[in-house]
Amino acid sequence: MSTVADKLAKKSSSKTSSKQVRLRLVYVDFWSAVKLSFLAAVALAIVTIVSVFLIFMVLQTTNLIGKLDEFFLAFTDGSFQLSAFLNLPQVMAFAAIVAILNLIVVTVLGAVVAGIYNLMVKVTGGLLVGFTSN
Template identity: 55%
Template sequence: MSSKQVRLKLVYIDFWSSVKLSFLIAVCLAVVTIVATFLTFTVLNGTGIFTEIDALYTDIAGSASELTTILSIGNVMGFAVVVAVINTVVITALGAIFAVLYNLSVKVTGGLLVGFTNN
């Protein structure tokens, strides 16, 4: 039994559907960003990289530096949350802009040809 192929044109993307989908994707990326930042900080702090960098800077510059106070877990995670929120806003806005631009370009290009099959 052969499957029948159907070819359709995508001529419209709903604005709010695009905004909702891009927002959900952005939230997922925000969670990944925050978790990855926490894990990276935990590994680097556990291996003593920050204290080694402090010692190296003290040897080179001659003055004591406290990198560990600047890069505390609170500061690092706060920065990660700010970056995640900004990324969420930007990705959501880009999803909305994409929907508008696609809907405008369909008038010129005729839409995107998509093939479907019954399996």
């Protein structure tokens, strides 16, 4: 009697010939590139906001902002306080603005790169990629 396990053992012991395929990338879909760059930009925006929040919390916990206030107090007449400008809502609003600008820039850059690649394929013939089956 032959079981499924025996059949799978026979299949795994036999050597398969590896075939190599060489493909040429001659077109990048514009909207796919825009969607992919947008998703990458969203991930970058989340990382930006979280990292700014964590850095601000570390600076606030270590009282570095207060020490910088004392440092600036030595050079000014006391009219400028850094802690008045660096509080959590203002820092997070700045981080959100930077994240939104990065979102727009990275999405547009993805579209531009896809367009430039599609134009350059006409000159160079595309990117040659080799695949093998193991």
